[in-house]
Amino acid sequence: MSDAAINVELDDMQGLLRFGYGRHAEACFLLLRITDRDAARRWLAAAPVASAATLAEPPPVVLQVALSSAGLRALGTPDAVVGGFSVEFVDGMSGNPSRERRLGDIGSNAPGGWDWGSQARLPHVALLLYALPGALADWQRGIEEGIAAGFEIIARLPSHLSDTEPFGFADGISQPALDWQRTRPARDVELQDYTNLACLGEFVLGYPNEYGAYTDRPLLDPHGAAAGLPRAEEAPARADLGRNGSYLVLRQLRQDVDGFWQALTHFAGGDAAGGRQLAEAMVGRRVNGEPLAAVSRTPIEGNDPADALNAFTYRDDPYGVRCPLGAHVRRANPRNADLPPGTPGLVSWAMRTLGFDADALAQDLVASTRFHRLLRRGREYGEHGAGEQGLHFVCLNASIGRQFEFVQAAWIAGAHFDGLSGESDPLLGNREAARDGSATDAFSIPQPLGPARRLDMLPQFVTVRGGAYFFLPGLRALRVLAALG
Ligand code: HEM
Known part of the structure; x- marks a missing residue:
């Protein structure tokens, strides 16, 4: 046509x-x-x-x-x-x-x-x-x-x-x-x-x-x-x-590159390779772009079948053992419309499709992922070791409120995303206390056995230097x- x-x-x-x-x-x-x-x-x-x-x-x-x-x-x-x-x-x-x-x-x-x-x-x-x-x-x-x-x-x-x-x-x-x-x-x-x-x-x-x-x-x-x-x-x-x-x-987002890697090496007890693993957990992808999440068993509509780096959802990883729930890419696009484990059928359907249950904010957010997509067109600026470096973040959307602001506020800055507490986006968080005084500077990495590993008091890595709609x-x-x- x-x-x-x-x-x-x-x-x-x-x-x-x-x-x-x-x-x-x-x-x-x-x-x-x-x-x-x-x-x-x-x-x-x-x-x-x-x-x-x-x-x-x-x-x-x-x-x-x-x-x-x-x-x-x-x-x-x-x-x-x-x-x-x-x-x-x-x-x-x-x-x-x-x-x-x-x-x-x-x-x-x-x-x-x-x-x-x-x-x-x-x-x-x-x-x-x-x-x-x-x-x-x-x-x-x-x-x-x-x-x-x-x-x-x-x-x-x-x-x-x-x-x-x-x-x-x-x-x-x-x-x-x-x-x-x-x-x-x-x-x-x-x-x-x-x-x-x-x-x-x-x-x-x-x-x-x-x-x-x-x-x-x-x-x-x-x-x-x-x-x-x-x-x-x-x-x-x-x-x-x-x-x-x-x-x-x-949005002009300044990145503290040295501070980022120093902090992660520190959290890994001085081990650079361990620091890199922590950084990958925070992003939700390996440095080379491979997703931490498992490849989806069914093809994804709209995905180029040759695009292996995007053939995944978080359906098989409901607890975030492969890709932490709070990782940047999982917050920015939670992908599968499935709810966290334990939500029974009909209620789950109603929340997914109709957005019921205002209290279960985290679940509802995950349910509605296709209404909150962003077309990203950003570019990097600066050189390492030569002054300020960062991202000139650009995104296009038809509804700033339902798309950019929702993703930025509820998913990236939100301290209760996906049932988490005390955390915001590990890359982008401003580390300021939430309105109720609770912390937002933690990052938890669920483990296959036993309690999650939790990093506390993350420093701020990204600072907003300007922005406009x-x-x-x-x-x-x-x-x-x-x-x-
Ligand atoms: C300096 C700031 C930022 C850094 C370093 C950063 C880094 C990254 C990286 C490494 C990826 C994975 C590559 C990819 O999937 O394309 C990614 C994905 C993404 N980021 Fe960011 N990002 C930043 C800011 C933001 C902001 C402000 C937003 C939105 C408000 C955002 C939304 C997204 C989205 C939607 C994805 C794709 C997730 C997916 O579909 O799986 N990012 N980002």
Whole structure:
């Protein structure tokens, strides 16, 4: 079936939704504030943004453009239109104490200490520049000259592509497979097996999501400036500003590489090999990317059968003996929809499919894994031994609240994930006490026989240095935003 027949407008989507730009090893993210509205509008209206359409050859350089809610306002987007976006996007990542606490952005992660992303250093626009090797410098210079009349640059985030993240682990292995062909039945709420295939609407606005519904986004009067927009699938009388767009979450995460390995060697009694084993337990994969979990006996929908590194669930490891329950990859994507052992049939089914039993939060979280997937597009920054190193974490999702914030707050920062206590993500935790005063700095490694091995008082390894939420518009929507209001 052609893309047109299934109504997927790849030529109106920004390419990042479909491509990781793996051959574009050079990248720099420019964070901008609008200084002259008209000049900014003129530049955005003509910006050479790369689409998701298939090309014979990759273009040597790629530009992607995203705007924060503050950026939309600075551009002159009417309040009524901005208010049609999700509340998390409108509020922003920083500035709301409840959100900051939930995301773990307290203590040394607090926005007050960020390099960018808070108050006057909240970016209006993010330009994501990707280039084939050797092509970035000249092109970036040209872009910076072009934007000078309308914007000031508040941060340049040079990023590189590597197969390993700074701690040394293979990265970029697991990603959801997007249902580009729109074959997945809508409202498949009883699906209980882990699937890697995700409805387009989980990542692209204007298409049905895993609930068979359309995520809220601004639907406009289709006349005037909005006339150039596609119509909403579920409401054809309205122009869809969100269609072919997505929300982009950007966080600068500094990694203390030496501190990480020193601490783990220390926990292993000075034995470097033992320290490496502990680090692998924390990640949930070996340094080379092999999963600690056992290969699944049944094929996983949406998984490339040749992709051995992702052919697993945690179904055969309910107690976390192979892969600790609190390991980073198990928290970030608990995979199998099975509940912890001992949950009887009907109750289990109700919790899995309907989300009953608010008290059994941990079980419910595990049950609903397919509603909380993230399309990760992050890149590393810095060199070991030469200043700051870390990850420019980027993810795309159609619902910041249900996807990024849920994963970050409930699964990664959550001290009670999967029935654990006193722990948060062993890589990412801020080690601050929970609201009830309990610790969050432990990590337990279940043993085949006897009690779990428990590491206490883990130091902080990852510190948030900046962050913001953006809207990554469709190409037509970007032109309309440059003209609206
Ligand atoms: C410096 C910070 C981080 C480091 C060092 C890190 C490291 C890793 C590594 C080594 C993997 C395994 C490779 C793979 O499966 O692709 C992984 C997977 C993953 N991470 Fe992170 N990560 C970081 C931050 C985050 C954050 C902030 C989130 C989300 C809020 C996140 C979500 C995920 C997800 C969803 C997976 C895939 C899990 C799966 O599907 O099995 N990570 N990460």
